[in-house]
Amino acid sequence: MTCRHCNEQHPKYFTYCPKTDGIIEQEPHKYTYATNDFCLSCGTKNEESGSFCSQCGSLTIKKVEQKATLNNVISKTLKNVNVPNMGNMKGQELKTLSKEKVNFFKNNPLFFVPVVVSILLLFLFTFFVKSSILDVATVDQGREETAIIKAIMDDPSEFEDMIYKEFGVRLSIPNVLSLPRLVTVLHNVKAEGHVVLGAVYDQNSLNISMDNVLFGLMFIPIIALAIGGVLYGILARKHNWPLYQGIVYSTIVYVIVMSAVSIMSNFSTRIGEVETKGLFKIEVSMNYSTLDMILSATSLSIVIFGFTAILTYFNKSIFEKLSYQVKYVQYAMFSVAITCIGLLINFLNIYFSLDKKGLESELPEGLFGTVSIFSSIYMGTWNWICTFFSKLHLNVLSDGLSESVSYSLFGNDKSGVYNSYFLNSLFEEGKFSVLPSFILVLITILLIGAAGYILYIVHRMNWKECLIFAGIFTALQLMLIYFVNIQLDFEATGKIVQFSFAFEMIATVLLVFIVSFASFAAGGFLRQYQLKK
Incomplete structure (x- = not known):
């Protein structure tokens, strides 16, 4: 047998590796059949790769070791994540598996609490960032200027009313500091903006594209995910939850929520010439890349949430336990x-x-x-x-x-x-x-x-x-x-x-x-x- 710890051959009656003290697990090889290009009897090349030689009629197939499927590779990498082969599963077996999963979540109501805590902390930290941005934007400003800046950035409805009273034009101004938009920005998601403003024959347009500009703010989701990972490691150890399975499921939940947040952050408004009596034409749009959010949320949650969860789960015995992973x-x-x-x-x-x-x-x-x-x-x-x-x-x-x-x-x-x-x-x-x-x-x-x-x-x-x-x-x-x-x-x-x-x-x-x-x-x-x- 080949030891999976040192990759050396040992007699099949060995239970422990004499060099690493690890348990030797013998995995039976699976075999399949492949066709020889050349006949082993007469040496004729078979162009159509048939099971029998076209010259002498001898059998041309050979027994070979079956290569690992994708499911096997994933199962070996994440031992506790079961990846069933859906093609070979019957309907009843699939229903049984689904019931087992549902029953597991019912019996462990705290299973998704860590990732929910990460999401809540992310929004809480974002609220403090919003306050800090307003403080920075209004520093050294007078009372009237501060009120206008806060109205534009924090409560656009007040600014909309001011414009309507002054010019008789009803605008719909986006709240640039809304929590969904700020959470999207904190994940460094690519943003594209488009603004058109002006009279009918004299229009000014502005296009903005920002990608990874606010990388420094990513420490906020990193901290939130790290806290959630630590919490999952503690609960998984206490309730004997599958470690890697929890990381995978938590990542899926986090990515789904963050993707929904990025979609909610998109904004578009338009005021045509008729509404403004032909004086102005205003178009404003801001779009955030959902693909960018999926990539950033997936990579951050796997690396940060998974890393801290594993560290917490194994605690002081991290090096000893890692040797069995x-x-x-x-x-x-x-x-x-x-x-x-x-x-x-x-x-x-x-x-x-x-x-x-x-x-x-x-x-x-x-x-x-x-x-x-x-x-x-x-x-x-x-x-x-x-x-x-x-x-x-x-x-x-x-x-x-x-x-x-x-x-x-x-x-x-x-x-x-x-x-x-x-x-x-x-x-x-x-x-x-x-x-x-x-x-x-x-x-x-x-x-x-x-x-x-x-x-x-x-x-x-x-x-x-x-x-x-x-x-x-x-x-x-x-x-x-x-x-x-x-x-x-x-x-x-x-x-x-x-x-x-x-x-x-x-x-x-x-x-x-x-x-x-x-x-x-x-x-x-x-x-x-x-x-x-």
């Missing part, structure tokens, strides 16, 4: 842990590099903390990705003039990015980093190497296993890159303004894959060398 789960857990640690180090590195005295003197009261945190989140994330020798491009186009600046961790044009778009006063005396660039790269390599060292019992320096880990780790970084690539476009009456931050996607993915594979293999090689000694 499917190897892909172990690879994913270590990939998330390495990414979180790397991001935190880069956040702190940027935060302690900021010119805090200069910021406090130049920024309005109450904005210093917000600017410091958001600057650290954005630049720290870019720095983390750049530790894989990647390159970030900044492109600006305005009134026919364009500027393009590239930033890499070891490049000489880094100050150009920061000085042009994050104010000279953001950093003190051009000091953009407390730690030298090569130290940040070394930390990244050591983190991945430590994973290869710890997981040696799993991968055993099998190159295929190292490639699988590198693939999972690269996929996680690809998700991160998707969230931080910024695109902002304005087009008004023929004038175009474009602003974007974007990584070289193909080169970055290749570099992340190569660095993670080499570092992981190096850690495993070190462990192998120590064990041989």
